Amino acid sequence: MKKHLQTNGVLTSAEMVLDTARKRAAKRKPVVAVAGAEDADVLKAVNDANREGIVDALLVGDSDKIRRVMQELELEENKFQIVNTTSGKETAAAAVRACAEGTAQVLMKGKLSTPVLLKAVLAPSGGLRLGQTLSHCAVQDVPGCERLLTITDGGVLVAPDFEQKLAIIQNAAGVCHILGIEEPRMALLGVLDEASPAFPDTMEAAAVAQAARSRGIVKFIEGPMTFGTAVRGLAPDALCESDVAGQPDVLVSNGIEECNITAKGLINLRGAVFMGVIAGAKVPLSLVSRSDPARNKLASLALASLFAGGMP
Amino acid sequence: MTFAQLLQKKPGISGARLGLAGENTRMQSIAERWRQEGGAVQQFRGSLDDAASAAMKSVTEGKTSLLLFDGFPFLDAIRQLEEHVAPEAKPLVVLQGFELDTYDRILWTGIAPFSKWDSISEVLPVLRILIHALETLQNSVVRVALVSCVETISPGIPSTVWEGAIAQMSRRGQLGEAIIDGPLGFDMAISPEAARDKGVETSIEGRADLLILPNLNTYCSLVDALHLSGHGASAGVVLGAPCPIALPSRFAAEDDVWLSLQIANLLRT
Incomplete structure (x- = not known):
């Protein structure tokens, strides 16, 4: 069993992410600014994380509605600070401002549309821009895998171009650093294990891998590589060697659909624990889906809280 | 429905003339097992190109009624098979089924790997082939989730446009009895709870038999x-050729190769 074994400071399971988040929060508990907190599922997730000692919360939204939902959930009325707002745009701006000013260290999407929140995050002034592309990382604890497997980007960039793929790789490397992986091993997914003009995505994967190495973004990256080869390793009769096959930390997909669907396949049919975070801004952005099991919501907030010292 | 239930429905393999292509050692074991069940076996040796050519010739001449290609890279095998199949049969369609301990029915997915797969005109003929195959196998109404x-x-996610249009055609009764809906997130397709939690009304109700995926990258991944850490069974077949072809995954265990062959045999009649 890999679980609970911390090897060279590398976190290899969702349980280890939770443990580490608890330990760090014992010294200084990060605050989550919840944009659109008038939602029972979101409040329950935040309250669970608070009860686990991982985060405090700043609830932003319609204060009357928030208090009503808190009553329904039988939460203490004054447990969390509330900032009253009257529109989605105002909610997004207030939550982002709290993060920009340092009052909160994690931004969480509640009952608010993602585009409205991202617009506030990316606002030229007062936003949370770092000047780099935002991308979503799905960190998965997959039964049978010895290490956490990050799949990206299944949430922000629909069809990333060459430069955006490099930004996705950069952001994923940042997430790996948070997990204690100094030199992450990455595979750019493809339908083949070699570049072929018949499949243009495989040609781009090869070029992106080369660019990522030559620009010094990441040392160990290969592509194209099929999901199976990446995770299981090269075939016994393979004519080459690989620093990545069989031991990837990150799988970079060709587009949002491939990543989103493959990640959900692992979660729903292979029992993976999912931790999602949007990286690339000054603070991590946590998005949990209403249909996510409670353990995934908790783990996502724990992962986001590990960024509390600042984005790498 | 399970694979075991599927296999109870039809007669066995007696009289079926199997053509085998592949050099791996388990092929001998498969061939022996097939003969013991009363079927005839012919083996096609050499490169994938040579084997595909010889196999399709044998099928055309009526000497082989069923094929198994094992141990070849998936896309290479399809490409070679397409080259040796009559042009009007293109594109070939792959159908892959999984019996998992986390889902209460066989979960199928299919695609035509060498089609553009970016419009109704590309997807619809393939969808009809897949639905017909599953109706033949399962003898029940097929639930098809168009997944995104x-x-x-x-419009920013092009697959949602053709998926939505196909779902609308289904609602208007243009696609037979199959229940078809999309675009749907993966969890909506296979989890009744997810559909309920998100408040999305869908005729699939989290009980899809067949997943249609947005592109080949998604299908392969x-x-x-x-297959990863897989507890359960899987079967892969190719449709659209003059005879069914069993094409198990490169990660398939020998039992899954045999299962693929049996599923292909069910589609033979």
């Missing part, structure tokens, strides 16, 4: 992911 990363039709 969102539940709304968005999802199929590999479902």
Whole structure:
């Protein structure tokens, strides 16, 4: 069993992410600014994380509605600070401002549309821009895998171009650093294990891998590589060697659909624990889906809280 | 429905003339097992190109009624088979099924790997082939989820547009009895709870038999992911050729190769 074994400071399971988040929060508990907190599922997730000692919360939204939902959930009325707002745009701006000013260290999407929140995050002034592309990382604890497997980007960039793929790789490397992986091993997914003009995505994967190495973004990256080869390793009769096959930390997909669907396949049919975070801004952005099991919501907030010292 | 239930429905393999292509050692074991069940076996040796050529010739001459290609890279095998199949039969369609301990029915997915797969005109003929195959196998109404990363039709995500249009055609009764809906997130397709939690009304109700995926990249990655740490059975077949072809995954265990062959045999009649 890999679980609970911390090897060279590398976190290899969702349980280890939770443990580490608890330990760090014992010294200084990060605050989550919840944009659109008038939602029972979101409040329950935040309250669970608070009860686990991982985060405090700043609830932003319609204060009357928030208090009503808190009553329904039988939460203490004054447990969390509330900032009253009257529109989605105002909610997004207030939550982002709290993060920009340092009052909160994690931004969480509640009952608010993602585009409205991202617009506030990316606002030229007062936003949370770092000047780099935002991308979503799905960190998965997959039964049978010895290490956490990050799949990206299944949430922000629909069809990333060459430069955006490099930004996705950069952001994923940042997430790996948070997990204690100094030199992450990455595979750019493809339908083949070699570049072929018949499949243009495989040609781009090869070029992106080369660019990522030559620009010094990441040392160990290969592509194209099929999901199976990446995770299981090269075939016994393979004519080459690989620093990545069989031991990837990150799988970079060709587009949002491939990543989103493959990640959900692992979660729903292979029992993976999912931790999602949007990286690339000054603070991590946590998005949990209403249909996510409670353990995934908790783990996502724990992962986001590990960024509390600042984005790498 | 389970694979075991599927296999109870039809007669056995007696009299079926199997053509085998592949050099791996388990082929001998498969051939022996087939003979013991009363079937005839012919083996095609050499390169994939040579084997595909000889196999299709044998099928055309009526000497082989069923094929098994094992141990070849998936896309290479399809490409070679397409080259040796009559042009009007293109594109070939792959159908892959999984029996998992986390889902209460066989979960199928299919695609035509060498089609553009970006419009109704590309997807619809393939969808009809897949539905017909599953109706033949399962003898029941097929639930088809057109899967994407969102539940709304968005021009920014092109697959949602053709998926939404196909779902609308189904609602108007243009696609037979199959229950078809999309675009749907993966969880909506296979989890009744997810559909309920998100408040999305869908005729699939989280009980899809067949997943239609947005592109080949997604198909390949999802199929590999479902094989990962797999507890359960899987079967792969190729449709659209003059005879059914069993094409198990490169990660398939010998039992899965045999299962693929049996599923292909069910489609023979």
